[in-house]
Amino acid sequence: DSGVTQTPKHLITATGQRVTLRCSPRSGDLSVYWYQQSLDQGLQFLIQYYNGEERAKGNILERFSAQQFPDLHSELNLSSLELGDSALYFCASSAKGGVGEKLFFGSGTQLSVL
Amino acid sequence: GQQVMQIPQYQHVQEGEDFTTYCNSSTTLSNIQWYKQRPGGHPVFLIQLVKSGEVKKQKRLTFQFGEAKKNSSLHITATQTTDVGTYFCAGMDSSYKLIFGSGTRLLVRP
Numbered sequence: 697d698s699g700v701t702q703t704p705k706h707l708i709t710a711t712g713q714r715v716t717l718r719c720s721p722r723s724g725d726l727s728v729y730w731y732q733q734s735l736d737q738g739l740q741f742l743i744q745y746y747n748g749e750e751r752a753k754g755n756i757l758e759r760f761s762a763q764q765f766p767d768l769h770s771e772l773n774l775s776s777l778e779l780g781d782s783a784l785y786f787c788a789s790s791a792k793g794g795v796g797e798k799l800f801f802g803s804g805t806q807l808s809v810l
Numbered sequence: 811g812q813q814v815m816q817i818p819q820y821q822h823v824q825e826g827e828d829f830t831t832y833c834n835s836s837t838t839l840s841n842i843q844w845y846k847q848r849p850g851g852h853p854v855f856l857i858q859l860v861k862s863g864e865v866k867k868q869k870r871l872t873f874q875f876g877e878a879k880k881n882s883s884l885h886i887t888a889t890q891t892t893d894v895g896t897y898f899c900a901g902m903d904s905s906y907k908l909i910f911g912s913g914t915r916l917l918v919r920p
Contacts, residue, residue, distance in 0.1 A: 744907070786853070798855040
């Protein structure tokens with residue numbers, strides 16, 4: 697168990713809908729990362745937060761947004777969903793989000809857009 | 811932006827054979843990390859290399875960081891069925907993005 701909690705584990709929805717994925721980092725970790733993993737694909741970096749502030753941004757679509765709350769949990773919002781958004785979404789956390797820190801990954805949320 | 815490439819994409823070996831995956835970055839890395847993702851699981855941190863030319867071993871796994879700090883390799887000696895999974899390298903760029911390689915999926919025939 698990595699200590700990172702993601703909910704829900706599975707999500708099935710329809711095109712055009714909006715969903716929210718939730719992540720609680722390991723106790724004491726201040727930085728949260730979001731990654732997208734499509735079938736048989738690598739891990740695509742979406743966004744990183746540190747102590748409530750956005751620190752780094754990847755190729756995150758405008759339809760996607762995220763935030764990190766004062767209690768350090770994070771949410772990834774996906775709107776106007778398309779079939780191609782179906783993927784496994786991972787959240788990871790690290791102590792301070794600095795160079796050289798290892799990431800602890802949650803078990804992921806499997807999103808299926810029908 | 812920074813790109814991290816891994817080869818091969820897939821490797822199917824007989825149990826007992828060796829396995830190597832290679833990672834190449836388009837830019838110099840301050841460090842490189844390796845993760846393993848078992849089928850149906852999430853990535854798990856294996857190791858980090860920091861110094862130019864660094865070599866680290868974990869039992870049957872040997873990790874190397876290139877002299878120019880732009881490439882790395884993971885070698886597994888005498889693979890076992892428990893080694894099955896996808897191995898990712900990852901490097902952090904100057905803007906704090908931890909970029910993962912495309913991964914090498916290892917399949918082991920018992």
